[in-house]
Amino acid sequence: MTAGTPDAGHGGPLGRPAPGPAGGPAVYVQDLCKSFRVFRHRPGALGAVRSLVDRSSHEVRAVDGVSFTIQRGEMVGCVGPNGAGKSTTIKMLTGILHPSAGRVEVLGLSPQRRRKEVARHIGVVFGQRTQLWWDLPLIESLDLLRYVYRVPEATFERNLATFRQLLDLDLFLSTPVRQLSLGQRMRGDLAAALLHDPEILYLDEPTIGLDVVAKHRIRDFLRRINRERGVTVLLTTHDMADVEQLCSRLLIIDQGKVLYDGGLAEIRDRLGRERTLVVDLAEDGGALEGPLSVPHACEVRADGPRRWLRFSRDDTTAADLITAVASRYRLRDLTIEEPEIEAIVRRIYEAGLDSSSPAGSQGSTIE
Amino acid sequence: MRVYLEIGKRAFQRELVYRTKNLAGLFTNACFGYLRAVPLLAAFEARGDIAGYNLQDALTWNWTVQALIMVVGLWGGWEVADTIRSGDVVSDLSKPFSFLGFWLARDYGRAIYYLLFRALPVVLIGQLLFGLRWPHHAITWAALAVSLALAVSIGFAFRFMLNLAAFWTTDARGVGGLGLIASTFLSGFLIPLAFFPDWLRPVVQALPFAGIVQTPADVFLERVTGWALMGALGQQALWAALLLGAAQGLVVIATRRVVVQGG
Ligand SMILES: Nc1ncnc2c1ncn2[C@@H]1O[C@H](COP(=O)(O)OP(=O)(O)OP(=O)(O)O)[C@@H](O)[C@H]1O
Ligand SMILES: [Mg+2]
Numbered sequence: 080m081t082a083g084t085p086d087a088g089h090g091g092p093l094g095r096p097a098p099g100p101a102g103g104p105a106v107y108v109q110d111l112c113k114s115f116r117v118f119r120h121r122p123g124a125l126g127a128v129r130s131l132v133d134r135s136s137h138e139v140r141a142v143d144g145v146s147f148t149i150q151r152g153e154m155v156g157c158v159g160p161n162g163a164g165k166s167t168t169i170k171m172l173t174g175i176l177h178p179s180a181g182r183v184e185v186l187g188l189s190p191q192r193r194r195k196e197v198a199r200h201i202g203v204v205f206g207q208r209t210q211l212w213w214d215l216p217l218i219e220s221l222d223l224l225r226y227v228y229r230v231p232e233a234t235f236e237r238n239l240a241t242f243r244q245l246l247d248l249d250l251f252l253s254t255p256v257r258q259l260s261l262g263q264r265m266r267g268d269l270a271a272a273l274l275h276d277p278e279i280l281y282l283d284e285p286t287i288g289l290d291v292v293a294k295h296r297i298r299d300f301l302r303r304i305n306r307e308r309g310v311t312v313l314l315t316t317h318d319m320a321d322v323e324q325l326c327s328r329l330l331i332i333d334q335g336k337v338l339y340d341g342g343l344a345e346i347r348d349r350l351g352r353e354r355t356l357v358v359d360l361a362e363d364g365g366a367l368e369g370p371l372s373v374p375h376a377c378e379v380r381a382d383g384p385r386r387w388l389r390f391s392r393d394d395t396t397a398a399d400l401i402t403a404v405a406s407r408y409r410l411r412d413l414t415i416e417e418p419e420i421e422a423i424v425r426r427i428y429e430a431g432l433d434s435s436s437p438a439g440s441q442g443s444t445i446e
Numbered sequence: 447m448r449v450y451l452e453i454g455k456r457a458f459q460r461e462l463v464y465r466t467k468n469l470a471g472l473f474t475n476a477c478f479g480y481l482r483a484v485p486l487l488a489a490f491e492a493r494g495d496i497a498g499y500n501l502q503d504a505l506t507w508n509w510t511v512q513a514l515i516m517v518v519g520l521w522g523g524w525e526v527a528d529t530i531r532s533g534d535v536v537s538d539l540s541k542p543f544s545f546l547g548f549w550l551a552r553d554y555g556r557a558i559y560y561l562l563f564r565a566l567p568v569v570l571i572g573q574l575l576f577g578l579r580w581p582h583h584a585i586t587w588a589a590l591a592v593s594l595a596l597a598v599s600i601g602f603a604f605r606f607m608l609n610l611a612a613f614w615t616t617d618a619r620g621v622g623g624l625g626l627i628a629s630t631f632l633s634g635f636l637i638p639l640a641f642f643p644d645w646l647r648p649v650v651q652a653l654p655f656a657g658i659v660q661t662p663a664d665v666f667l668e669r670v671t672g673w674a675l676m677g678a679l680g681q682q683a684l685w686a687a688l689l690l691g692a693a694q695g696l697v698v699i700a701t702r703r704v705v706v707q708g709g
Pocket of ligand 1: 115116117139140141142159160161162163164165166167168
């Protein structure tokens with residue numbers, strides 16, 4: 080795993096959260112497992128009673144031996160296909176779910192055994208749900224949290240003022256939550272999760288269903304609270320742009336297991352060996368018909384004078400390839416496209432880490 | 447404690463949003479209050495006093511139970527089960543407060559709303575239409591307040607446990623519905639418990655359900671006074687404590703093996 084930034088964000092203009100109840104890393108997970116028993120469902124009232132008595136079931140291994148450590152101040156992105164076990168893992172990190180096996184420690188404490196104490200130091204946003212009171216104006220939900228977490232009045236006022244500005248809440252602070260747009264509601268939920276200065280923030284799909292502008296704004300906000308307040312962030316997402324723009328560390332989970340845990344740059348380097356050279360041919364360059372022919376590269380797409388040439392680091396360098404193309408064709412412009420992290424991750428989902436890695440390297444899972 | 451007060455306050459505010467729904471419910475209660483009064487008039491005309499109730503007592507009982515349905519949540523309320531089913535329960539469980547306390551506070555906020563905006567108007571309508579029996583002693587009002595507070599707790603604890611079934615089955619309403627049928631019958635809502643046959647009466651009067659409707663109605667009617675009143679309130683308090691304790695135990699079991707739905 081990457082080194083992380085154990086002591087990131089001292090002070091910052093926004094102030095620093097109170098130190099956690101105990102030392103150690105923000106999150107420590109060892110051989111974590113969670114199995115669910117799935118019961119047959121019978122319809123109707125009598126069926127429900129029967130289901131209580133006759134409990135034929137099978138087991139689903141949602142999380143299957145996951146280990147990782149998150150240092151304080153880190154921002155880690157967790158991705159994986161649907162049903163990979165991401166939400167289940169987060170629920171165990173908050174103490175809501177009890178693991179079937181393995182160890183969880185959050186700020187050195189068991190979130191299950193010390194639920195209330197741990198809860199004071201973490202904030203949680205489940206993107207598909209809300210903790211806000213549906214029928215009441217947003218401010219009522221936020222105001223309640225002051226009593227829930229016993230936040231000192233001055234701290235509360237200061238935090239609220241900060242979030243009102245950063246998340247632009249003023250416009251809908253007194254609107255009932257059920258009338259808010261998804262993006263507005265998400266901003267409200269983010270503020271709600273942070274008003275008590277948590278050390279750790281868990282975000283389960285915080286950008287789900289948001290438009291580009293809303294996503295951008297939320298990423299901006301998350302970056303700031305991580306950098307300026309030193310809040311440790313663990314987020315799950317299906318949007319690789321979230322991870323690319325926010326996280327230096329990536330956790331890929333599939334079928335309850337960690338497939339990859341490491342730097343974002345590393346995985347790109349190791350698995351994204353193929354890049355694309357995009358050239359614009361000069362109009363009078365002739366040779367506009369048919370694919371370009373250059374050694375160590377193949378044309379994968381053509382759009383009039385614009386051509387996409389894929390090449391691998393193992394065969395040639397970008398410089399050599401450009402020289403080769405320029406010597407055969409007259410060019411007007413060119414760019415190099417780096418491998419898209421999205422494509423890399425998709426390949427890992429589809430084929431697993433080893434088979435998608437040309438170098439055949441070992442999965443660098445955990446320490 | 448402050449947090450539970452604030453939670454209750456918001457639950458109260460939340461009901462204010464649905465004022466029209468309450469108006470419709472009020473109308474329904476008034477209609478049923480009237481419809482159920484008609485056979486009472488006929489029965490008392492034919493038979494005279496029944497089990498110590500005269501006609502005015504019976505009419506007062508009738509309007510009191512109509513008034514209490516919503517206050518004590520006699521016919522349920524499946525919000526807890528709904529949050530468990532949808533998975534929204536995760537945010538309540540990840541808060542540093544008692545899950546039971548959170549919902550109890552909400553229920554008191556709700557109950558106070560219905561006391562003011564449902565029970566009071568219903569009783570006043572009953573008074574206008576039939577003329578009810580009002581307490582003769584000032585102390586009765588204090589006893590009524592205590593009895594109602596305990597009735598809300600008992601009703602809540604029972605309903606809350608039915609809701610918790612959602613942690614084990616996807617159809618908590620199905621299971622809970624059976625429970626509510628029992629409580630409707632055994633609480634003194636359908637007929638006063640005093641009308642039950644001799645062999646059954648002591649049993650139903652000892653059950654917790656009696657404390658949900660019959661006891662507050664008895665207190666209001668001043669059918670229990672002095673030591674009997676203390677005994678009735680004591681029995682309510684005992685059941686409230688036992689059921690809340692059981693509910694808390696169930697919460698611990700449920701959250702230990704909790705199955706929270708949805709990603
Ligand atoms: N309450 C539950 N009962 C039974 N099975 C469950 C339950 N919750 C999750 N599962 C199963 O556990 C596995 C992991 O689910 P989880 O919600 O953690 O996935 P996820 O990675 O969050 O997926 P997504 O990206 O779709 O949100 C899935 O196979 C799911 O069906
Ligand atoms: Mg999920």
